[in-house]
Amino acid sequence: MDGKSYLEDGLICRIKAWFKIAEQAKQNSDLCSPPSNTHRMDLQVGWKPPREGWVQVQTDGSVLGDSLAAAAGGLIRDRFGRCLDAFSCNLGVCSITSAELKGATVGLERAWQLGFRAVELNLDSQTSINIIKNWHDDDHQHGLFASKIGQLLTRDWQVEVKHVFRECNYSADFLASKGHCLPFGTHYFDVCDPHLYHWLLYDVMGSTMTRSINMMI
DSSP states (O other): OTTOOOOHHHHHHHHHHHHHHHHHHHHHHTSOOOOTTEEEEEEEEOOOOOOTTOEEEEEEEEEEGGGTEEEEEEEEEOTTOOEEEEEEEEEEEOOHHHHHHHHHHHHHHHHHHTTOOEEEEEESOHHHHHHHHHOOOTTSTTHHHHHHHHHHHTSSSEEEEEEOOGGGOHHHHHHHHHGGGSOSEEEEESSOOGGGHHHHHHHHTTOOEEEEEEEEO
């Protein structure tokens, strides 16, 4: 370990985060062939900072296999990539979409509490974004979370909801995975978790990963 020591819980969370990334990559590779009118294009993707005067709220959800043990996490960052606040949640048992929406709710609430009024919310779940933007029914399966986010968005501030690739959201992914190692509930970190430093540095250095996407011909 290059002469460095690490806390056992931090290593476990980091291993789980990497496993989740590898598992997602395998699932993507097992998908059926794209339609004949598309072709694959490789893109280099990585973290993008918010514009000047804004902060970025990155959130993610995590569910472990068939157990449905769920967690969420996220962080608030400035345009230089610095972590201004971070959190992890152990959610008990719920769906991945509920976990994603819970993470977004906590992230927005925290940004408001800390006085930020120009916020870019980043999620790597298009399903969750569609629910946030198109929800109109309290009886919807995820109506409780969607309603809460809707109320937050109507406050006197600017919030932009953006979809990002998973490769741009590793810091939030790490914090979501960390939630599995914590007691039930939401946990805030006054000082940035030292195990998160690896992912923050990865982003700030401009590191990218190749992502293959379908493009219409």
